[in-house]
Amino acid sequence: MRLHRNLVFATIDALAEIFNDGSYADKVIEKTLKRDKRWGSRDRSFIAETTYDIVRWKRLYAEIAEVKEPFKREDLFRIFAVWCVLRGIKLPDWPQFEGTPVRRIKGKFDELSRIRKFRESVPDWMDELGETELGDKVWTKELHALNEQAPVVIRANRLKTNPKDLAEKLEAEGIETTNIRNYPEALELKQRANIFKTKAFQDGLFEVQDASSQRVADLLDVKPGMRVVDTCAGAGGKTLHLAALMENKGQIIALDIYGNKLKELKRRAKRAGAHNVETRSIDSTKVIKKLYNSADRVLIDAPCSGLGVLSRNPDAKWKLQPDFLEKIKNTQLEILEKYSRIVKEGGKLVYATCSILPSENEKQVQKFLKTEIGKDFTLLKEKKILSSESGYDGFYMALLQKA
Structure with missing residues (x-):
């Protein structure tokens, strides 16, 4: 493979924005790809895939390159050189790559590959947490799977x-x-x-929509003519799946705290021909209270750590912090207690996350079932999906029924 200067420089610029400014990788790549109209599909895929690859392996590559954050421009070129050497790509004769220690890079890679947190390129705290929650064997397999490029x-x-x-x-x-x-x-x-x-x-x-995500709407067991509330609808991937399963009959109320996501959902619903979707922004507690005891089915696709979708969002490894995880667990339980009140007698609820951690999943459901409102619910079934077993996103979903 011959490296082209403008593509390499575009990749370096993108990495600087992602690592040093904390920008989201997908947004940075989208913007970078618009930089030059002359780039063909092969050029664009080089920038996108190389950037994602280096984001995914940041810790390992930075350790081999012996550089620390925040990265200077020459540090990013050193990381890029590591990427090239490990992929067998010949380094061009540019000043930025002068004196690259090829043999040392390979030796360092062999040495660090024996240590999981470097080999799979994750922060210390995440590696410890995963092992504590899932056990050494499962976590090792799962981490490896989550570093594979996600299928479309x-x-x-x-x-x-x-x-x-x-x-x-x-x-x-x-x-x-x-x-x-x-x-x-x-x-x-x-x-x-x-x-x-x-x-x-x-x-x-x-x-x-990832295969694992498609399991969620199926589990909710909707029928045409029902009243369904999707409480954390976002841009509506699961909402639209529910609309299709309901054959456009009945009513889906899509709720979210972010109005811009609901706008996107409206646009998507129009394109999909889903006419039974109504969006409502959660701008006060009244929005939820008005719906108490009114729905046949309720979906809570809860905010979570997103550890099950690292293969498609590798930069989340570096953005996620332990204190956020503690906050999000409190939020999950609050949402469960509040939104479960929307379910009417005999109705069903699905609690789902794209996390693989029991503390965000089955343990949250068990806590909820012990609360005052949770005592009215029975756990009918739960499904845990691991990337290492399915080849798709890691997910959890539980189906509960109200007495």
Whole structure:
């Protein structure tokens, strides 16, 4: 592979913004890719994939390069040189790479690869926490899986198509997919591609949604004609899945504290042809109170550490802090106690997170069941999905029923 100066410099600029300014990797990459209209798809994928790769392995590479944060520009070039050496890419004859100690880099890599926190490139506290909560064997496997590049999975929108027809339409547009066993609406892309430019996407025939995430709406057991409340709807991936399962019949009330996410949900619902979705911004406690004891089904896709989706958000490893984790656990329990009141007698509730930590998952459900409001609920089933076993995002979901 021959390295092009403008692509390498664009990557270095992106890394400086992500590491030193704390910007989100996906937003930085999106902005960086707009820098030069002459870049083709191969150039863009080089910048995106290299940036994500270096973000993913930041700790390991920085340790090998013997640099510390905040990174100076020459530090980032040293990290980039480590990336090249470990991938067998010939370093160009540029001043930035002069005197790169190739043999020392390889030797240091071999030495650090024996220590999990360096090998899998995670902060000390996260490595200790994962081992405490999941045990050494499971955590080691899970960390390894979460460092793999996440596959691109889409969900066929049953309001407009089915997986078989969708696969044919995408193939006609040059995108090959494969079915996933036991995931009735999912298709996985054989190769990464910009699927948002396809006519099939613009026509609302599918949504990008990981296979594990597709399990959540299925578990809620919705039927056409029901009243369903999605309490932490965000931009609505699961809301739209619920709309399709309900065949556009009945009512879905999508709630969120962020109005801009609900705007995005409205736009997506229009494209998907989901007409039974109504958005409501949680701008006061009244919004929730008005809904008490009124819904057949309630979804709480709770805010969480996001440890189950590190393969698609590798920069979260470096942004997450132990004190945030403690705060978010309190929030999860508060949300459970407050939003569970929306369920009517005989109704059902799903509590879900994209975390793999028992303290955010089954332990939260057990705590909730011991509260005053929780005593009215019974745990019907729970599902724990590990990336190392499924190949997809790590997830947890519990189905509860109100007496």
